[in-house]
Amino acid sequence: xxxxxxxxxxxxxxxxxxxxxxxxxxxxxxxxxxxxxxxxxxxxxxxxxxxxxxxxxxxxxxxxxxxxxxxxxxxxxxxxxxxxxxxxxxxxxxxxxxxxxxxxxxxxxxxxxxxxxxxxxxxxxxxxxxxxxxxxxxxxxxxxxxxxxxxxxxxxxxxxxxxxxxxxxx
Amino acid sequence: xxxxxxxxxxxxxxxxxxxxxxxxxxxxxxxxxxxxxxxxxxxxxxxxxxxxxxxxxxxxxxxxxxxxxxxxxxxxxxxxxxxxxxxxxxxxxxxxxxxxxxxxxxxxxxxxxxxxxxxxxxxxxxxxxxxxxxxxxxxxxxxxxxxxxxxxxxxxxxxxxxxxxxxxxx
Numbered sequence: 001x002x003x004x005x006x007x008x009x010x011x012x013x014x015x016x017x018x019x020x021x022x023x024x025x026x027x028x029x030x031x032x033x034x035x036x037x038x039x040x041x042x043x044x045x046x047x048x049x050x051x052x053x054x055x056x057x058x059x060x061x062x063x064x065x066x067x068x069x070x071x072x073x074x075x076x077x078x079x080x081x082x083x084x085x086x087x088x089x090x091x092x093x094x095x096x097x098x099x100x101x102x103x104x105x106x107x108x109x110x111x112x113x114x115x116x117x118x119x120x121x122x123x124x125x126x127x128x129x130x131x132x133x134x135x136x137x138x139x140x141x142x143x144x145x146x147x148x149x150x151x152x153x154x155x156x157x158x159x160x161x162x163x164x165x166x167x168x169x170x
Numbered sequence: 171x172x173x174x175x176x177x178x179x180x181x182x183x184x185x186x187x188x189x190x191x192x193x194x195x196x197x198x199x200x201x202x203x204x205x206x207x208x209x210x211x212x213x214x215x216x217x218x219x220x221x222x223x224x225x226x227x228x229x230x231x232x233x234x235x236x237x238x239x240x241x242x243x244x245x246x247x248x249x250x251x252x253x254x255x256x257x258x259x260x261x262x263x264x265x266x267x268x269x270x271x272x273x274x275x276x277x278x279x280x281x282x283x284x285x286x287x288x289x290x291x292x293x294x295x296x297x298x299x300x301x302x303x304x305x306x307x308x309x310x311x312x313x314x315x316x317x318x319x320x321x322x323x324x325x326x327x328x329x330x331x332x333x334x335x336x337x338x339x340x
Contacts, residue, residue: 001181008330011171015325022326029199032330149331155185156192160178160202161319161331 001045002153003162005038005055005099006031009067009116010143017084017118024082024119024130031159035067035086035116037148038099041106050103052163055150058098059165064146065091072134073115080127084139086114095148095167171215172323173332175208175225175269176201179237179286180313187254187288194252194289194300201329205237205256205286207318208269211276220273222333225320228268229335234316235261242304243285250297254309256284265318265337 008014017033043051066089073085086092096112098104119130147166151159178184187203213221236259243255256262266282268274289300317336321329 011322011324011330014330018324018326018328029328032324032328147333149334152181154181154188154202156188158188158199158202160181160184161334163317164319164331164334 001043001048002040003043003051004036004040004151004153004159005148006034006036006151007067007145007148008032008034009145013069013084013116013141013143016139016141017116020082020118020130020134024122024126025117026121027117030157031151033116033118035114037092037096038104038106039108040153048162052150054102054104055099055148055163055165058095058104059148059167062095062098062167063091064144064167065089067092067141067143067145069116069139069141072118072131072137072139074127074131075113076127076131080120080122080124081117082119082122082127082130082134083115083117084141086116088114091167171213171218172210173213173221174206174210174321174323174329175318176204176206176321177237177315177318178202178204179315183239183254183286183311183313186309186311187286190252190288190300190304194292194296195287196291197287200327201321203286203288205284207262207266208274208276209278210323218332222320224272224274225269225318225333225335228265228274229318229337232265232268232337233261234314234337235259237262237311237313237315239286239309239311242288242301242307242309244297244301245283246297246301250290250292250294251287252289252292252297252300252304253285253287254311256286258284261337 014033021028068087075081184203191198238257245251320332
């Protein structure tokens with residue numbers, strides 16, 4: 001089975017993100033707006049118990065933190081992906097490191113740039129449109145993160161939550 | 171905010187349910203296949219803490235149980251809803267009662283018929299088609315349930331998981 005680990009931001013921020021995703025993100029119907037902290041990985045039913053134990057420990061040993069957004073950014077020209085840039089924090093980096101070490105070790109092609117995708121698989125024109133439009137919008141936002149989720153993917157591409165993990169072990 | 175409480179069955183059963191939902195259920199893109207144990211209810215951010223405490227206690231005091239499906243059924247003529255009928259168990263009824271008592275008390279128009287919807291908002295013809303077709307299919311299935319989830323609804327109608335609760339307090 002395919003798994004992934006994400007933070008779902010507050011309803012408020014998800015609603016904002018969806019207002020753009022509806023038009024610009026073909027993954028709109030597959031998963032709620034999220035900050036990915038561990039990209040898709042394979043695990044068997046048998047491995048699942050060890051995976052959840054490792055994630056529970058990572059959660060316990062990471063403090064809740066502030067998620068701050070100040071601007072919209074883009075991975076262009078590498079990828080025509082537009083996103084809400086999440087300001088890096090020590091806790092977020094720590095969490096990322098923890099869910100990529102030990103039994104959770106994973107080859108990742110990119111370095112960690114915390115973000116919430118609001119547009120992807122855009123043509124160059126669509127990308128330019130969306131990105132230039134969004135430069136004029138104030139997307140400043142701040143909220144507390146106290147949890148993350150382990151998800152698995154169904155055959156139709158949608159994601160279902162398997163479990164919630166609370167930061168700081170609460 | 172609008173909340174609901176559901177059990178997500180295994181990936182295997184969700185994939186089966188989605189193979190029908192894709193065609194017959196307009197809620198296909200809004201939520202993964204599920205067994206509703208508490209219909210949509212309103213709660214404020216302030217009430218959320220008490221709601222989660224009450225759900226945690228209900229989870230702790232309910233044992234994991236077997237989810238057994240033997241047949242496809244329908245709420246017609248009241249509603250053109252086709253579903254995988256989940257065999258009632260004491261634990262499931264106990265869980266249902268617990269999430270409808272105390273601070274979780276809620277007016278509900280129907281009695282509890284455990285089910286996983288695979289078709290709804292069907293015309294009479296569609297309903298007849300789907301239902302008669304499915305009488306020929308063996309949908310027998312059994313699995314263990316050890317958790318349920320509290321979800322909230324976004325403005326676009328989709329549902330995001332807020333928290334997982336483990337039965338038996340594990």
